[in-house]
Amino acid sequence: MVRWAGVARLSDVVKVDSKGRITIPQAVREALGVEPGMLMALIADFDKREIIVSPIATKPEAVYELDLNLVDKPGSLAAVTGVLAKHKADIIASKCASIARGEEASCTIIVDMSMSDVDADSIKRELEELEAVIQVRLRKFETRY
Numbered sequence: 001m002v003r004w005a006g007v008a009r010l011s012d013v014v015k016v017d018s019k020g021r022i023t024i025p026q027a028v029r030e031a032l033g034v035e036p037g038m039l040m041a042l043i044a045d046f047d048k049r050e051i052i053v054s055p056i057a058t059k060p061e062a063v064y065e066l067d068l069n070l071v072d073k074p075g076s077l078a079a080v081t082g083v084l085a086k087h088k089a090d091i092i093a094s095k096c097a098s099i100a101r102g103e104e105a106s107c108t109i110i111v112d113m114s115m116s117d118v119d120a121d122s123i124k125r126e127l128e129e130l131e132a133v134i135q136v137r138l139r140k141f142e143t144r145y
Helices: 026-032 076-086 120-128
Strands: 002-004 007-009 039-045 050-056 063-071 090-100 104-112 133-140
Touching: 039 090, 039 104, 050 090, 050 104, 063 076, 063 120, 076 090, 076 104, 076 120, 076 133, 120 133
Parallel strands: none
Antiparallel strands: 002 007, 039 050, 063 104, 063 133, 090 104
């Protein structure tokens, strides 16, 4: 394990098998608490050609994906995460990027709603009322196993 700017990181190169699977190295599984049968969230960024893989420790029926288009200005993402925090929606994984600098940004946020005090549709409606939000798409996270 290497510490870079105070953050512990493990890195490795893995090979994709003929069925498109990879094996997560044991040291990574142990460090992240990944166990057999555990669900993993995948966020693929086609432009950057990268995949983010995050363990999901909750039941899949409580996991939702929010796709947002935001005004690209300071505080936009904070306004969104403030709504999620207020309603105890736990962020499992996120990926945000500027589409047009100073104009529009895009975010994909995977949230665990199991502890939330409102349902996912209520959060979607509240996010749509924010000045910083252009568009919100909500979908129940699908499991493929």
